[in-house]
Amino acid sequence: MKSKIILTALLSVSLFACAQETPKVKHKKSATPSKSMAKKVKFVNAEDPICHMKTEDDMKDTAVYKNKTYGFCSSYCKDEFKKNPEKYAQK
Helix, strand or coil: CHHHHHHHHHHHHHHHHHHHCCCCCCCCCCCCCCCCCCCCCCCCCCECCCCCCECCCCCCEEEEECCEEEEECCHHHHHHHHHCHHHHCCC
């Protein structure tokens, strides 16, 4: 019984100590333009050719193939496209 109490006390102290060590970080305002000021890119695909999700103008995962810009929902889909672009590219 004593060992359970001691173990509980040690765990409580260690958890409390970890919680106290969490740094308080204040983020500075970003110097990069906001979404509204970001340049909109026109993609040749209306949907992600891998998973078929609808594309949006502000997608950051893109690939250029034969001078055409393709938008992707994730880096995974972009990487899959790059493995075999002929299979997915719009003609």
